[in-house]
Amino acid sequence: xxxxxxxxxxxxxxxxxxxxxxxxxxxxxxxxxxxxxxxxxxxxxxxxx
Numbered sequence: 001x002x003x004x005x006x007x008x009x010x011x012x013x014x015x016x017x018x019x020x021x022x023x024x025x026x027x028x029x030x031x032x033x034x035x036x037x038x039x040x041x042x043x044x045x046x047x048x049x
Contacts, residue, residue, distance in 0.1 A: 009046045014038060 015038040019026040026034075 011044045011046045013044060 017038070019030045019034050
């Protein structure tokens with residue numbers, strides 16, 4: 001069950017990885033500027049100050 005209130009602000013975070021930081025590493029098929037998004041999204045509660 002979700003414990004957030006109806007007015008709780010959220011932030012969405014998506015991680016991206018460079019090919020050299022993955023188990024398979026960078027390959028010849030990767031471009032000079034390549035990155036991979038994570039397979040899931042992270043939702044974080046935030047506080048507004």
